[in-house]
Amino acid sequence: MSRWEGLDEFVAVAECGSFMRAAERLRVSSSHVSRQVARLEERLQARLFYRTTRRVSLTEAGHTFFARCQRLIEERDEAFLAIGDLHSSPTGLLRMTAAVAYGERFIVPVVNRFMAQHPQLQVEIELSNRTLDLVQEGFDLAIRLGRLNESRLVATRIAPRAMYLCAAPSYLERYGRPHTLSELARHNCLIGTGDTWLFQLDGSERPFKPGGNWRCNSGQAVLDAALRGFGLCQLPDYYVREPLQRGELVSLLEANQPPNTAVWAVYPQRRYPLPKVRLLVEALKNELGP
Structure with a gap:
């Protein structure tokens, strides 16, 4: 019996907190993982996990063993990788x-x-x-x-x-163009996944909580609403680059554009x-x- 036998299964269970999730990670059956861990506990003459119907947690001996096993497995895998990397072929x-x-x-x-x-x-x-x-x-x-x-x-x-504050020309014709951050509160804002828009003022970051009558957790949907003239939007460059170039959107408050993420x-x-x-x-x- 290899002295490595059961270590991969033990570490996977400890990291996943579940025999089932460990089995999914290792692409084996739950019964195989359970059997290997039980054999490992028998060899060590120590209980490594507390098991209940709802959760699995490490015992004191399990915590000690886990820290050592993680390092052992990482060192083993990295030794193989160091050689395998010479071929530089992803497999x-x-x-x-x-x-x-x-x-x-x-x-x-x-x-x-x-x-x-x-x-x-x-x-x-x-x-x-x-x-x-x-x-x-x-x-x-x-x-x-x-x-x-x-x-x-x-x-x-x-x-x-880069994040851009934008609006369609049709919206700006109806409601005017904001020239300062304080004017944003008077505009209808199209809200995406975040509740806060970030800007830059006098070298520091300024958050703004947008308000409006439209919200969706899809950047593409926000873009579509902006193009239809529903309100202001703040979107990453990869959404608005082409509409800006075509003049379908106008970039606003560029001096307050937040630092690039x-x-x-x-x-x-x-x-x-x-x-x-x-x-x-x-x-x-x-x-x-x-």
Whole structure:
């Protein structure tokens, strides 16, 4: 019996908090995971988990063992990756996530072109506007927009992201053009996913809470409403760049435009990034960057 046997299953259960989710991550059956953990506990002569019908939690011995096993498995996997990276050929399954609209419009086309170049790679993409836990849910890579708060992850900037306050000429003809931030309160604002718009004034960031008679959690829907002259919108550049060039929208309060945020590729910390992740991030930077 290998002394490694059961360690991957144990770490997966500890990270996922569930035998079922651990089995899904490892792509094996729940009974296999349960059997391997039970055999490991028998070898160690120690109980590693408290089990109830609703949850699984580590015992004191489990906490101690988990910290050591995580490092062992990371070192083992990184040793293989260090050699595998010499070939620089992405293989295996890559699970990634991105926001729905941005993912459909920008990320998926890049990934499809990347797949055409590396047909031995498998990719699963989950498009969701929820911020998914990469470690717990077994994702290799996420594309995130704006500002980052997650310190456990490695972040690589792949593209700039500028926010524009805009309105259609027809709206401005009817209601006038705002010239200062204080005038925004008098205008109908088209509200998207966020409750706050950010601006810059005298070198500092100024939040503004928009109010209006229209709201939708889709950037494309906000853009459509703005083009119809329903009100002001604040959207990222990739939504409004072409309508601005065609004169269908007018950029407003440019002196107060907030500092650029970014599009980020984030992934779990590893000493040696997975070749499939590293190469895809490079492809995203090349195609989506400035």
